[in-house]
Amino acid sequence: MTGFMTSTTSPAPSDRAPTSTTFSRALGIAALVGIGWLIVFGLFLSPNDRVQKTGVRILYIHVPSAWLAYLAFGVTGLSSVAYLWKRTRSLTWDRIAGASAEVGVLFMGITLVSGSLWGRISWGTYWTWDARLTTTAFLFVTYIGYLAVRGLGGTHQQRAKRSAVLAILAMLEVPLVHFSVTWWRPLHQNETVENGKLSGLMLFTLFVGIIAFTLLYVWLVLHRQRVLTLLDQVDDQGLDVAIVERRNEVVNAQEVSP
Amino acid sequence: MIGMLYAPYVIGSYVVTFVGIGLYTLRILAQARKAAGQVPLQDRPWS
Numbered sequence: 336m337t338g339f340m341t342s343t344t345s346p347a348p349s350d351r352a353p354t355s356t357t358f359s360r361a362l363g364i365a366a367l368v369g370i371g372w373l374i375v376f377g378l379f380l381s382p383n384d385r386v387q388k389t390g391v392r393i394l395y396i397h398v399p400s401a402w403l404a405y406l407a408f409g410v411t412g413l414s415s416v417a418y419l420w421k422r423t424r425s426l427t428w429d430r431i432a433g434a435s436a437e438v439g440v441l442f443m444g445i446t447l448v449s450g451s452l453w454g455r456i457s458w459g460t461y462w463t464w465d466a467r468l469t470t471t472a473f474l475f476v477t478y479i480g481y482l483a484v485r486g487l488g489g490t491h492q493q494r495a496k497r498s499a500v501l502a503i504l505a506m507l508e509v510p511l512v513h514f515s516v517t518w519w520r521p522l523h524q525n526e527t528v529e530n531g532k533l534s535g536l537m538l539f540t541l542f543v544g545i546i547a548f549t550l551l552y553v554w555l556v557l558h559r560q561r562v563l564t565l566l567d568q569v570d571d572q573g574l575d576v577a578i579v580e581r582r583n584e585v586v587n588a589q590e591v592s593p
Numbered sequence: 594m595i596g597m598l599y600a601p602y603v604i605g606s607y608v609v610t611f612v613g614i615g616l617y618t619l620r621i622l623a624q625a626r627k628a629a630g631q632v633p634l635q636d637r638p639w640s
Binding site: 351352353354356370374377378388389390392393396397400438441444445448449452453455456551555558559561562564565566568569572 | 598599600602603604605606607609610611613614617618621622624625626628629631632636637638639640
């Protein structure tokens with residue numbers, strides 16, 4: 336039995352899922368169950384809205400994904416502060432910031448696409464340059480830029496420092512996007528939940544979406560942060576090999592020269 | 594139930610969302626497997 340479990344033809348469990356732990360597996364299962372509930376309630380069990388009709392079902396993924404993007408960019412900003420603060424400086428904060436920004440960009444993209452589809456139903460157009468949509472698109476592009484800056488060369492510390500400064504500046508855009516609906520009164524509707532526009536099964540479905548997406552966010556950031564740790568270690572190994580090779584070249588050159 | 598009038602938009606938004614999340618998840622897991630082959634078990638703080 337033991338021989339079967341450690342067979343050389345199949346990888347060890349740690350290599351099949353190298354970034355998972357018991358906690359992350361439980362979290363992943365909980366997120367999957369939540370998403371299943373969201374699909375069932377969002378598409379089948381919740382009623383149509385009196386005004387928006389079927390279009391309200393898009394809000395069950397649009398609102399949670401927007402909330403997740405805000406949360407993700409907030410975590411990126413706070414992790415960047417933790418990195419820049421000398422007492423808590425650690426590359427782990429930088430990796431959490433990078434992982435959270437990536438997941439935030441994913442959810443912001445989902446927010447834009449689902450919002451466009453909802454806009455086509457409600458406004459008759461996929462896109463309009465109103466304050467909420469424009470600031471959201473600007474936030475999306477800003478964090479794509481942040482990810483590009485993370486990919487520039489240099490040491491891990493250089494990457495962490497420059498991206499942390501950018502993340503703190505970018506975080507200032509989040510309240511601008513959120514409050515744009517009250518400051519400029521654009522075409523986009525203002526807060527659905529805070530104004531009590533949803534109730535009963537519709538409100539329940541929205542909260543299922545928020546909880547499911549939040550669990551998914553934690554799972555994704557946890558795994559992505561661990562992948563970034565592995566990639567940094569692979570980078571360090573490559574650097575160590577290059578230093579040894581360079582030293583050997585110098586030693587060989589000294590031995591050959593008279 | 595979903596009315597037929599807006600069904601393509603509603604279903605499309607769910608498909609884009611979950612296919613996008615699914616592809617990103619697969620990318621993370623593939624990168625993890627690839628990188629883990631080069632990093633010994635004792636260098637993974639979570640394991």
